[in-house]
Every structure is written in structure tokens, then in C-alpha cells.
Amino acid sequence: AVTACLDQQLLPDALEQAWRDPISYQAPILALVKGDLSGIQAFLYLIGRGGAARGLKGRSFFLQLLTEAIAHFILERLNLPIVCQLLASGGHFYLLLPYNTLGQLPQLHTEISEKLFRAFQGDLRALIAATPLTAADLLEGRIAHKWRELAGLLSERKQRMWSELPDDALQTLFTPVQRATDAESLCQVCYGAWGEANGDRIDDGVRKCARCIGFEELGRQMRKPYALTIHFVEPSDPPANADWRETLRAFGWEVQIYQPDRPVQLTGERGVQITFSPDFLPRQLTQGWSHEFRPLASATPPENPTTRVLPSYEEIAENAMGATWLGVLRMDVDSLGALFGQGLGNRATLSRMATLSRTLRYFFEGYVARLCQQYADQSKLYLIYAGGDDLFAVGAWDVLPKLAREIRQKFRALVGGDHITLSGGIAISHAHAPLYQLAETARVALDDQAKAHRWRVNGAEREKDALCFLQTAMGWDEFEEVYTWFQRVVQMVQGDGQRGRVPRSLITRLGSIAAAYQQNAAHIRQRIRTGTAHNARERDLTFYARWLWRGVYHLSRFAEQQKSWRDEIEQLRELLTGNPDGLIRHLHVVARWAELYTRGK
Missing domain, CATH: 3.30.70 (Alpha-Beta Plaits)
Incomplete structure (x- = not known):
């Protein structure tokens, strides 16, 4: 360059x-x-x-x-x-x-x-x-x-x-535009003007404009394509409300997508063939055309074999364990501007900066898609976007925290430590919630909660490097403990063939203990604000309170009643009541997560 x-x-x-x-x-x-x-x-x-x-x-x-x-x-x-x-x-x-x-x-x-x-x-x-x-x-x-x-x-x-x-x-x-005179003249996807004379149509009872139909077709073609060709043409002026092909043609690109069963045809004087397979070099070169391999950032559920239609978000939510809820996961690299501006220090060069960007891109476009595919194959996930330094996925709520954990583990292995970190935000709700609301809630969870989180590891304060789930920001080490005890609580409630099951009321009791702790913590913070308690005593006043003695009592009774699970319940009791900075601060997440996961359909 x-x-x-x-x-x-x-x-x-x-x-x-x-x-x-x-x-x-x-x-x-x-x-x-x-x-x-x-x-x-x-x-x-x-x-x-x-x-x-x-x-x-x-x-x-x-x-x-x-x-x-x-x-x-x-x-x-x-x-x-x-x-x-x-x-x-x-x-x-x-x-x-x-x-x-x-x-x-x-x-x-x-x-x-x-x-x-x-x-x-x-x-x-x-x-x-x-x-x-x-x-x-x-x-x-x-x-x-x-x-x-x-x-x-x-x-x-x-x-x-x-x-x-x-x-x-x-x-x-700045001129006001009236797109339609009534609701029947609006596209129900993008809310733009709709009319059958313009090539728009009604699909599955939904009014869709030609542009939105084109995006649906593009999404279907990009599920498992073999290659994509870009023929360089003379740029043109796009029409109003141009579809995706007309827009790209305005900048000099004529795009064709090829499925594995369709041979690639290179027409025109100049262009590039992008193949989504490492075996991308042709046996014979075509003058004026270059060839490139690119990982495909795509993880899409299988189509219905009869209708050849991808599952809706409501159908994805139906496949969730427990509550039939939908969720959105957003993740990105922390402090990317500082990483590029300061991370390489005196060794920063243009080529190294570009290589760093490209490496992050390949991780998100290539490897993240592989991690997502296992859940997409179960009709539980759509990977909407992954590239640059971030990702966006929509799926059954139960798979999203597991996926976030896996992505973070692989990212940490890639960078070789905690000097470059990753944060995530998860929003979950009923399947009929508007997507833009879920997307915005996940953005707030990521940008305003996870990236604002401060926590300690071995006495050292950390910032960011966190996940916000169930409206609670946790450092990844904190989340790991929450994840471990979520699995153990679910195991106790669902039971096994040898030891039987613990009543689901255990989850309810854990939720009550967590609520009592949170209520007392809020009360102590209020006392500190009004000057009736000293800030230096906040930790002790929050922990050594009525919730603690009641928690010990109730969990001890559970341990006596559920003798086959006594060791696990007593271990949980000691963990909750023995460390003011431990699991008790996130017990509400364990309880709520387990409640949603074990809920009947």
C-alpha cells in the first residue's frame, strides 16, 4: 500500500x-x-x-x-x-x-x-x-x-x-414526506411505502416491499453459499428506495451468489471471486479476475424441509429449555480505541495495526461462526453479524450465556491472557417482544453495565472484561462461579437415577435469601447516604444481618431433609455465608437462571 x-x-x-x-x-x-x-x-x-x-x-x-x-x-x-x-x-x-x-x-x-x-x-x-x-x-x-x-x-x-x-x-x-395514507399502504417489515404495482407483495399474510423481499432472499442465499462474484461495472445512479443489488451497482459492483450445486461463471472484464472455502484457487485463471478466500460469518438454523422456510423467532424460542423466551447476545472487544492508540506502544506500525485488525476480524468472522453453528443446528440460534471486533446473535435464551462463555474462553486463548479483553451483554424476553427493544436492551447491558463494571481478582481491581446477564454485570471469573452453581442447582432439582430430586422449592428459597440480602444491601446504602451509617462499615453491615441467620437455618433444614444431596447443599450454605465478597452478591442470578431453565412449558 x-x-x-x-x-x-x-x-x-x-x-x-x-x-x-x-x-x-x-x-x-x-x-x-x-x-x-x-x-x-x-x-x-x-x-x-x-x-x-x-x-x-x-x-x-x-x-x-x-x-x-x-x-x-x-x-x-x-x-x-x-x-x-x-x-x-x-x-x-x-x-x-x-x-x-x-x-x-x-x-x-x-x-x-x-x-x-x-x-x-x-x-x-x-x-x-x-x-x-x-x-x-x-x-x-x-x-x-x-x-x-x-x-x-x-x-x-x-x-x-x-x-x-x-x-x-x-x-x-428536511422536507416532510408522507409515505402512505393508511396502514394498508405500508410495508409491515420496514414501514416504507407498499404497493403491488411496485413489485411488492403479500407473503405469508405480511405486506412486504420489494427491498425487504430482496433482503430475505439474500439472507437465504447466504445460509451456505459456495462463492460470491463481484463484477466491476460502471457506477450508476440508484433509483429511490433501491434494493440491495441496485445500491451496490451504484458503486460499481455487480454481485452474484453461487450455491454448491451451481457452477461459478466469471463474466466481464474485471472482478473478484470470493470463495467461502480454503480450496479457493481455480485450476485455470481468468484474465482480469482475482480469487480470494473468506470465512463465512454465518450460523443459521436449518430450513423446514417442506416449506423451505427458515424458522421464525417464535419457533426458535419454542426450542429453549424451560421458559420459551428469546434473547439477544452482543459482545465486543473492550477499549478498542485505546488498544489501537496505545496497545502496541513504541512497536506500533501501520502494518502491525492492520494485522491486529485483520486478526480480530478473522476470529469473529471465522471462529465465532463455528462456535455458533452447534446451536444453530439445534434450531436455537441465528448469528446475525460477526466481524470487525463485535458480534450480534439472536437465539433461544438458554444458549446465550453458554455461548458467551465459550466465545470468551476462546478469545482469551487467542490473545494469550487478559491484556486484551472482551465484554458481553444479554437481553432476554418473551418471544413476541420487538427485536429493536431486545437489541437496545442488550446494547445497554453491554455498554452501560458490563463495560462500567468494576471488580477484583486476587486483590487487584479490574474493569470491563465482564458479562451482563439477567440485568447483572459480572466479571468473567464471577460469572464462572455463577455458572457452576447454576448447573449444580439444576442438577439437584432435575435429579438423577440414584439420588432422586430436590424439590423445586430450593430455587424459591435461594431466591428469597438473595432478595433478603439485596433488600438489606439497599437499606444500608440508604443509611450511608443519609449519614446514619459509616461508609467504612458498609461491607459488614450488609453481610452480617438477618438474612444471614435465616439463610443458614433454611439451608441447614434442606440439607437434613435431602440427605442424598446433603454435601452439595452444605457446600452452597458455607459458600454463601462464609464470604461477604463471594457468591451471595450474585445468588439472585443463580436462582433466577435456574427458575427459568427448569420452568415447565
């Missing part, structure tokens, strides 16, 4: 000067560009229930294609090779450009925004920012501050949304 840019930027004499003495050569020679797609959350999750499960995967994959298409569009206009695309994933892209092309970027940004505005009426936007690089910035340890500077510039762009549009487009932006 650097070589391609310098070939357009510097004459031989200047290049030699910059090479021999990069510190004193102050003139900018390169530009680092970052682009973000904005409006993704609403585009993905503010949709109706009709066909949501089928269309959400298609929408997610389209956003990945759109991100790459916009990045490629910029490079094509500047006559730069694809190696200048450092990264394009998760709605973000990074490009390396010659500094002398930077003056063309504002016009390209305007053109991109006009295309997106026409296609989506403001629902999706592209933010683009750039910062110049000198030869000295390419030395070890100097690129990190430019990476941080670029993130700050993009944040400023977010405060001036659509400012790159010309005046006539801005006027259209």
Missing part, C-alpha cells in the same frame, strides 16, 4: 530524501482515511416482526458488502489498487492514499452521500475523515497517535451529519 501510494506521490529525488532522513522530511506524503456507515442500528433492528428472522441476516450481509463497495469505489476513482484498502469490516473501512489525492476526497464523499441519500432517504449515511501522514509517522510507535487523531476527526464529522450534501439535497432532507 505504501509503495503504491508513493508511486503517485513522490518523484525519485524526493523519495530518496524521505527515505534517508524521514525525521527532517516534513512534507506530508500519505493520507490515512477512515469511513464509517452510520444508521446501522436502526437499519438492522427497527423492523417489524413479519419475516424479521429471514431478512435480518440479509440486511447484515448487505452492510458488509456496502462497506467494501464504498471503499473500492474511492480507490477506483483515485486509480489505486485494492492493497490500499487496509481494512473493511463491521461498517468501517481504512484506506491509505497518496497525499496529493486528498483534495479529491470531499467531492467523492459528496457523491457517495448523494447515492446513499437517494437509495435510503437518509436511513444510511457514510462518514469519512482523513489525516495526513509524513515519512516520520511511518516509524515505529508514531502511527498510533495518527490513528487516535483520525478517530477524533470522525467523531467531529458525526456532529455535522450530511454537511457534505449540496443545498438542494439538504432541502429535500
Whole structure:
């Protein structure tokens, strides 16, 4: 990428000067560009229930294609090779450009925004920012501050949304639009205008516009594809309310998806074939075409063999253990900005930063999908998105905490310790809850609870590196203890052939002990706020209280009555009553989790 840019930027004499003495050569020679797609959350999750499960995967994959298409569009206009695309994933892209092309970027940004505005009426936007690089910035340890500077510039762009549009487009932006005169003229998925004359139709009793039907078809095609071809064509102006193919064509991409039973056909002068299998090299090359392997970030339940329709979210929830609830899992890498800005320290270089990004992308796109597939095969999970540094999954509530635990364990093994950490948020509710509400609740659980969590390991304070489940943030070590005792309580209640079962009232009793502890903790905090108790005594006043003696009594009686499970119950009693900083703080999670899991259908 650097070589391609310098070939357009510097004459031989200047290049030699910059090479021999990069510190004193102050003139900018390169530009680092970052682009973000904005409006993704609403585009993905503010949709109706009709066909949501089928269309959400298609929408997610389209956003990945759109991100790459916009990045490629910029490079094509500047006559730069694809190696200048450092990264394009998760709605973000990074490009390396010659500094002398930077003056063309504002016009390209305007053109991109006009295309997106026409296609989506403001629902999706592209933010683009750039910062110049000198030869000295390419030395070890100097690129990190430019990476941080670029993130700050993009944040400023977010405060001036659509400012790159010309005046006539801005006027259209602020003009009220009536999409329909009554509910019968609205698409029940995206709530856009609907009319059979426009190619829209009624599918399974649900009104769907042509665009939403297209996203459903894309999601179906991306369940287990063999390959995808991108034919580079002349960019066009998209029609209003463009479908996914028309939008990509506006940026010069003609996309075809091939299933394993359909031979790939490479037509056109230039393009790329992306194969979702390591065996991606053809026996015979086609002039003008390149070939690439890419892991497929997809885990989708099997179709109904009769109707060839993917299961709905309600059907997914029916497959859950215990309560027939649905859930959303969101996870991402903690403090990613600090990781790129400071994590590599004096060893930071452009290539190392790009390699770090690419490694994270391969973990989420490739390995996470493998972890999810075991639950998808049970018709319990949809992996909606995984890439960049985050993931989003919708599934039966019972599999989500297990999946989050597995992903964290594998991620920790990948990075080799706790210096790069991962947090997660889980939201669960009845299957008929709107998806956007579950998605937003999971976002709050991740961003406002898990990432705000402070906890201790071996006396050292930790931050983030946590999971929020059942509205409770826990460090991963804390969650591991909760998970262990959830399994043991469920084992006691469900029983085995030799020792029988403990009455389900054990769960109720544990919930009562947890509630009494939480009530006393709230009372002590109130006393501290009003000055009737000292802050230094909060720990003792919270722990040594009435709930403790009652808990000991009730669990001792349970142990006497359930002699075949006495050791486990006594161990739980000692764990709860012997450590003020132990399991008692999260006993309510154990009780609620076990209650939901053992609930009858």
C-alpha cells in the first residue's frame, strides 16, 4: 500500500530524501482515511416482526458488502489498487492514499452521500475523515497517535451529519414526506411505502416491499453459499428506495451468489471471486479476475424441509429449555480505541495495526461462526453479524450465556491472557417482544453495565472484561462461579437415577435469601447516604444481618431433609455465608437462571 501510494506521490529525488532522513522530511506524503456507515442500528433492528428472522441476516450481509463497495469505489476513482484498502469490516473501512489525492476526497464523499441519500432517504449515511501522514509517522510507535487523531476527526464529522450534501439535497432532507395514507399502504417489515404495482407483495399474510423481499432472499442465499462474484461495472445512479443489488451497482459492483450445486461463471472484464472455502484457487485463471478466500460469518438454523422456510423467532424460542423466551447476545472487544492508540506502544506500525485488525476480524468472522453453528443446528440460534471486533446473535435464551462463555474462553486463548479483553451483554424476553427493544436492551447491558463494571481478582481491581446477564454485570471469573452453581442447582432439582430430586422449592428459597440480602444491601446504602451509617462499615453491615441467620437455618433444614444431596447443599450454605465478597452478591442470578431453565412449558 505504501509503495503504491508513493508511486503517485513522490518523484525519485524526493523519495530518496524521505527515505534517508524521514525525521527532517516534513512534507506530508500519505493520507490515512477512515469511513464509517452510520444508521446501522436502526437499519438492522427497527423492523417489524413479519419475516424479521429471514431478512435480518440479509440486511447484515448487505452492510458488509456496502462497506467494501464504498471503499473500492474511492480507490477506483483515485486509480489505486485494492492493497490500499487496509481494512473493511463491521461498517468501517481504512484506506491509505497518496497525499496529493486528498483534495479529491470531499467531492467523492459528496457523491457517495448523494447515492446513499437517494437509495435510503437518509436511513444510511457514510462518514469519512482523513489525516495526513509524513515519512516520520511511518516509524515505529508514531502511527498510533495518527490513528487516535483520525478517530477524533470522525467523531467531529458525526456532529455535522450530511454537511457534505449540496443545498438542494439538504432541502429535500428536511422536507416532510408522507409515505402512505393508511396502514394498508405500508410495508409491515420496514414501514416504507407498499404497493403491488411496485413489485411488492403479500407473503405469508405480511405486506412486504420489494427491498425487504430482496433482503430475505439474500439472507437465504447466504445460509451456505459456495462463492460470491463481484463484477466491476460502471457506477450508476440508484433509483429511490433501491434494493440491495441496485445500491451496490451504484458503486460499481455487480454481485452474484453461487450455491454448491451451481457452477461459478466469471463474466466481464474485471472482478473478484470470493470463495467461502480454503480450496479457493481455480485450476485455470481468468484474465482480469482475482480469487480470494473468506470465512463465512454465518450460523443459521436449518430450513423446514417442506416449506423451505427458515424458522421464525417464535419457533426458535419454542426450542429453549424451560421458559420459551428469546434473547439477544452482543459482545465486543473492550477499549478498542485505546488498544489501537496505545496497545502496541513504541512497536506500533501501520502494518502491525492492520494485522491486529485483520486478526480480530478473522476470529469473529471465522471462529465465532463455528462456535455458533452447534446451536444453530439445534434450531436455537441465528448469528446475525460477526466481524470487525463485535458480534450480534439472536437465539433461544438458554444458549446465550453458554455461548458467551465459550466465545470468551476462546478469545482469551487467542490473545494469550487478559491484556486484551472482551465484554458481553444479554437481553432476554418473551418471544413476541420487538427485536429493536431486545437489541437496545442488550446494547445497554453491554455498554452501560458490563463495560462500567468494576471488580477484583486476587486483590487487584479490574474493569470491563465482564458479562451482563439477567440485568447483572459480572466479571468473567464471577460469572464462572455463577455458572457452576447454576448447573449444580439444576442438577439437584432435575435429579438423577440414584439420588432422586430436590424439590423445586430450593430455587424459591435461594431466591428469597438473595432478595433478603439485596433488600438489606439497599437499606444500608440508604443509611450511608443519609449519614446514619459509616461508609467504612458498609461491607459488614450488609453481610452480617438477618438474612444471614435465616439463610443458614433454611439451608441447614434442606440439607437434613435431602440427605442424598446433603454435601452439595452444605457446600452452597458455607459458600454463601462464609464470604461477604463471594457468591451471595450474585445468588439472585443463580436462582433466577435456574427458575427459568427448569420452568415447565
